[in-house]
Amino acid sequence: MTEIITKTALADTFLQQKEYFASNTYPSYQERINDLVKLKAMLIDNQEAFIDAMSQDFGHRSAADSRIGDILTTVMGINYAIKKLKKWMKPDKKHIGILFQPAKGQVVYQPKGVIGIIAPWNYPIFLTLGPLTTALAAGNTAMVKMSEYTPKTNTLLAQFIADIFPRNKVAIVCGDADMAAAFSSITFDHLFFTGSTSVGKLVMKAAAENLVPVTLELGGKSPTIIDNDIDIKTAVSRLILGKTLNAGQTCVAPDYIFCPENKVAELTQAFQTAYQSMYPSIEKNDDYSCIINDGQKSRLDSLLADAKTQGATITPLSKGSDDNTCRKMPLTLITDVNDDMTVMQQEIFGPLLPIIGYKNINEAIAYINSKPRPLALYICSFNKSFQQQVLLNTHAGGVCINDAAFHVAVDDLPFGGIGASGMGQYHGDEGFKTFSHGKAVLSRGRISLGSLLFPPFGNKIHQILFKFFIR
Known part of the structure; x- marks a missing residue:
């Protein structure tokens, strides 16, 4: 059944995804792999239908253009995420200086939560499923706003996505500029936009009202x-x-x-x-x-x-x-x-x-x-x-x-991009990090020398520490 979300259902869908994520804040490696495998199989099994839908939306679109620009690139991205996910999920060990020893430091990559993705019309599969791939690999849920210029592709993708993911995990949204404005105003945990610089400014302005972090993939004269x-x-x-x-x-x-x-x-x-x-x-x-x-x-x-x-x-x-x-x-x-x-x-x-x-x-x-x-x-x-x-x-x-x-x-x-052509990056490791929060963790065991820094200040230990480290 087609699951294109209407404007009136936006808030309800967002709430469902927030509740779902709250019950599963750190999906396992295997859960994420399963999501990526399902996404890849859906795309490969239905590639001819997608190619036909994109051609209808364009009036005519070369099947090779669609296969190269939308199908091949997306499948490659999913395969790469599957291959690298275990490495991406591992905490990064960090150096801890002698002053803070004994201790361990690491960065744990935690899913951000509900991701909003606004996709353009020119590569409606690649620029939708590309960021969705890395959002799912990072363990998030996602709501995806597609362009009103590609209605056939939108309907088809919504149908196939609903077959493999519940609405509280991945939801497809369609509509005009009013829908896009409403979508941009949602308090997502991260908002990802691909499109023109002029619209990107509006998206960033709407996101700023709720302090939503954004990634803007814009354009410009290359x-x-x-x-x-x-x-x-x-x-x-x-x-x-x-x-x-x-x-x-x-x-x-x-x-x-x-x-x-x-x-x-x-x-x-x-x-x-x-x-x-x-x-x-x-x-x-x-x-x-x-x-x-x-x-x-x-x-x-x-x-x-x-x-x-x-x-x-x-x-x-x-x-x-x-x-x-x-x-x-x-x-x-x-x-x-x-x-x-x-x-x-x-x-x-x-x-x-x-x-x-x-x-x-x-x-x-x-x-x-x-x-x-x-x-x-x-x-x-x-x-x-x-x-x-x-x-x-x-x-x-x-x-x-x-x-x-x-x-x-x-x-x-x-x-x-950079400057007027955008901010933030995705694809590969950078995409995983874009949709993750790198949480810094300092861990101490049973032994701690922190008490050496306790006041009253000015004792011999403090003098030695200041002399040794402030130089």
Whole structure:
């Protein structure tokens, strides 16, 4: 039976989860493993149904895009959590200085309680079940608010989740902005949000009213810098999949490129050749995904129109779809850009790619540093000195060198933003710690020398201690 929670049932569902967690504040290793195994089996057994539902929500979504971006990545994350969970659950031993001896110190990782997860529409399975995996691995319960843009996927996921978890352990919530606002106002033990920077500010503001800790996975304009020494065709081969997967509707897709100004024309041609090889056409090509809805398509069209009006050169790499209901949009290069263009001010989140020519690498670094810190940054270079110059003189949530976007799928790399692109990290060990409270524990046995510090102060022992330790 489908278990999508309505707005009126939010408070009741939260109370049920609080009560359930209060009765099971530290689930055993085996309980957590069982939860992860059930989650994985549910996803694998129903992957074709999920792929079909996501395609319906998008108008058409490439089955390979869904399998790579949603199914494969999620299964890998669950497998990694299963493999590492026993190690993650072990207390971390800490050093205790001589002044506090004899004693032992450790950090015990305790589940936080009820976790709220707000998921976006662009990867509705991966960005829902990814954080849910680590929340369950850490021993929590979870309420998940999904995007209203993916109703078919939401309904299906709610149905299958209800088959394997009781509502007081995992609950799926759906609804519009009003539902999201109500969800954000709940006194969760941790609130995890993936989405735009503007909405992230609202989520953080609502959470602050209840002092709820937050993890914000936002976006921003993720730059790419191409070194003058790298072969342009090679650079394109490392970038293009990260930009075309899901028709560019990926938070870590390359947003704009810095290219040596004498190679911009060569870069344009290399993109054209590579794109035509991957997608000879997009009209009836099942390998290419649609823009999610009319609103997003109109937004992208307006970015193009604004850039063209202000003098940009627009180069679509394929003919667009003649079917207006399909919303297929080819990768489109934009050259001769300037900062007054909206496309250079907003996160693109689609198959548009501005290219900026540069004379000196310091120009590119200065430009990136003058903007809000991005979620990702990409370096195309085999020159170690060039790599280090960019790596150490810029800030970004994560970096790929000679690749784009796929650091997100590496299980043992933390994922998260910095500044305007977010706060906090998850995936792997960092995800487990995000959804756990690291409780510091100082433990003494039968012998304690603490009484040596008792007043009256100023005796010989105090003088020796102060002399020895305050230096």
